[in-house]
Amino acid sequence: MHHAEISPLMKDALVILGAAGIVIPLFARFRVTPIIGFILVGLLVGPYGLGRAVEAQPWLGAITISDPDSLAPFAEFGIILLLFAIGLELSFNRLWQLRKLVFGLGALELLVIGSLLAAALSMMGQYWTGAIALGLALAFSSTALVLPISGTTSPVGRAALSMLLFEDIMIVPIIFLLGALAPFAQADGLTGLIDTLWQGALLIVVMMVAGRFLLPRLFAQAARTKSPELFLAASLLVVIGASLATAFVGLSPIVGALLAGLLIAETEYHSEVEGIMEPFKGLALGIFLITVGMSINLQVVWDHLGMILAATVGVLVLKAIVTGVLLRLMGARRSTATETGILMASPAETSLIVLAAATSAMLVQPGTAQFWQIVTAIGLMITPLLALLGRFIARRVEPAPSLDEIEGDNNTPRTIVIGFGRVGKLVAQMLEKHDKPYVAIDFDSDIIENARREGYYAVFGNAMREDVLAQLGIDRAPAVILTMDEHIFAQRMVRKLRAKHPDMPIIARARDSFHAAELYRAGASTAVPETLESSLQLSEAALVDIGVPMGPVIASIHEKRDEFREHIREEGALETKPKLRTSTAES
Numbered sequence: 141m142h143h144a145e146i147s148p149l150m151k152d153a154l155v156i157l158g159a160a161g162i163v164i165p166l167f168a169r170f171r172v173t174p175i176i177g178f179i180l181v182g183l184l185v186g187p188y189g190l191g192r193a194v195e196a197q198p199w200l201g202a203i204t205i206s207d208p209d210s211l212a213p214f215a216e217f218g219i220i221l222l223l224f225a226i227g228l229e230l231s232f233n234r235l236w237q238l239r240k241l242v243f244g245l246g247a248l249e250l251l252v253i254g255s256l257l258a259a260a261l262s263m264m265g266q267y268w269t270g271a272i273a274l275g276l277a278l279a280f281s282s283t284a285l286v287l288p289i290s291g292t293t294s295p296v297g298r299a300a301l302s303m304l305l306f307e308d309i310m311i312v313p314i315i316f317l318l319g320a321l322a323p324f325a326q327a328d329g330l331t332g333l334i335d336t337l338w339q340g341a342l343l344i345v346v347m348m349v350a351g352r353f354l355l356p357r358l359f360a361q362a363a364r365t366k367s368p369e370l371f372l373a374a375s376l377l378v379v380i381g382a383s384l385a386t387a388f389v390g391l392s393p394i395v396g397a398l399l400a401g402l403l404i405a406e407t408e409y410h411s412e413v414e415g416i417m418e419p420f421k422g423l424a425l426g427i428f429l430i431t432v433g434m435s436i437n438l439q440v441v442w443d444h445l446g447m448i449l450a451a452t453v454g455v456l457v458l459k460a461i462v463t464g465v466l467l468r469l470m471g472a473r474r475s476t477a478t479e480t481g482i483l484m485a486s487p488a489e490t491s492l493i494v495l496a497a498a499t500s501a502m503l504v505q506p507g508t509a510q511f512w513q514i515v516t517a518i519g520l521m522i523t524p525l526l527a528l529l530g531r532f533i534a535r536r537v538e539p540a541p542s543l544d545e546i547e548g549d550n551n552t553p554r555t556i557v558i559g560f561g562r563v564g565k566l567v568a569q570m571l572e573k574h575d576k577p578y579v580a581i582d583f584d585s586d587i588i589e590n591a592r593r594e595g596y597y598a599v600f601g602n603a604m605r606e607d608v609l610a611q612l613g614i615d616r617a618p619a620v621i622l623t624m625d626e627h628i629f630a631q632r633m634v635r636k637l638r639a640k641h642p643d644m645p646i647i648a649r650a651r652d653s654f655h656a657a658e659l660y661r662a663g664a665s666t667a668v669p670e671t672l673e674s675s676l677q678l679s680e681a682a683l684v685d686i687g688v689p690m691g692p693v694i695a696s697i698h699e700k701r702d703e704f705r706e707h708i709r710e711e712g713a714l715e716t717k718p719k720l721r722t723s724t725a726e727s
């Protein structure tokens with residue numbers, strides 16, 4: 141029986157899709173970015189991994205990439221979609237809110253690190269144009285890895301976001317410069333370079349003007365059809381068209397992709413475009429990262445292991461020190477500067493893009509680019525470890541205060557927040573907003589360490605101990621707020637507090653109306669059932685959306701809340717515990 145032969149390209153596509161199907165859920169299970177997984181997969185299935193053994197074991201050919209060069213167009217498309225996605229994520233409002241950090245800290249971080257790396261590489265024999273390209277490439281940090289680790293609300297997250305935003309912005313002039321140099325990197329004259337620059341600048345101006353008028357109309361027409369396929373086609377048309385236009389005048393197609401993203405980001409359709417392009421961007425970026433992994437020659441790594449490790453450590457240490465020092469000079473705390481510097485130390489996936497552009501521009505030799513690709517890949521893979529190292533060292537350079545350290549500060553009346561999870565943090569934010577001093581306490585050391593890094597006034601301790609409460613200044617506290625979710629512990633805590641402090645306001649979080657009634661019986665001044673509040677907020681949103689004026693809605697919500705609280709207080713005043721009902725709905 142005759143069997144049709146599977147084409148190599150089809151087989152490679154199956155390998156890539158199979159890798160994506162394994163890597164993404166596996167790494168998501170352990171909360172690790174799939175970027176690392178794709179690089180490892182490329183290393184495993186590439187010509188320097190299992191591909192070496194295909195001649196001896198032919199069956200390995202079914203699970204390895206037979207022709208890595210055939211993936212190059214897909215990898216380039218992945219880079220284009222990545223830059224397009226970066227453009228979609230940028231907005232002028234977001235930049236304006238962080239303008240001082242973005243254009244102050246971010247500019248200093250990229251320029252100082254890039255200059256120092258370029259100077260070091262130049263002294264090591266690299267030609268100055270290539271040294272600049274390599275210095276700028278290695279100065280980038282990973283947006284895809286850093287922000288999921290740091291978040292965007294903590295001091296570390298805000299500092300990282302500002303620097304990463306500036307790096308994203310600087311991709312435009314950096315890629316523009318490399319793209320303009322590409323055809324003339326070895327030419328002595330400047331005529332061709334000048335022609336490319338003015339033609340590229342003119343094209344960008346035309347695209348910006350035309351895009352503001354044409355793109356809203358194009359996507360409005362696609363939206364009217366209510367066809368996701370047409371919306372996707374319009375998005376791809378804009379991305380590919382802009383990339384081809386910039387490539388036509390001698391610039392990198394990446395410039396056109398990022399500019400297209402920036403223009404669409406200013407339209408009301410950017411969220412829909414971002415959502416519909418996300419799966420394609422992720423898969424295309426995965427192909428790019430697989431090609432990076434396939435380019436890592438393990439034999440080269442072994443032969444030059446000392447140089448590679450030295451280069452990796454050198455880049456990491458330089459970036460960590462410079463970033464940390466800059467943050468300290470701009471007023472950041474020692475712990476924030478330390479953790480942010482170490483987290484931002486490794487190169488980025490964007491470094492690989494700039495390296496590829498520098499190689500195509502003949503500014504960097506392929507062998508040199510491969511060396512720094514290996515360094516970048518190693519840096520990407522150890523970024524989660526750098527995050528852990530940064531947190532560990534940050535705790536040592538500026539440990540969270542203990543109860544003994546705040547004992548002398550209990551002359552200031554502070555509201556005491558017991559339990560500092562999601563609800564406790566929100567309570568602390570509202571107290572800060574209204575300039576009300578507070579101190580939070582929790583028995584989970586990890587929670588307290590994270591809270592201190594995020595700028596909250598929180599301490600580790602057991603709130604059930606009287607001496608601990610005394611150190612917190614319980615006798616002068618305006619109120620105690622219990623935010624923990626432990627049913628029994630909350631009742632015991634309320635009962636203990638009420639026995640020692642009969643006149644103190646005690647506000648407690650409750651799971652439902654039955655738990656609230658128990659807390660009232662234990663002595664709580666106010667018990668707030670979560671199910672009640674969610675029901676009231678749902679009702680408020682529904683009434684406003686169907687046209688009821690906001691004023692009467694708010695008045696009725698307050699009236700209903702008071703009615704429920706009075707009812708729960710009456711239940712709590714009963715000596716016998718109310719029977720549990722089978723329904724979880726509020727009465």
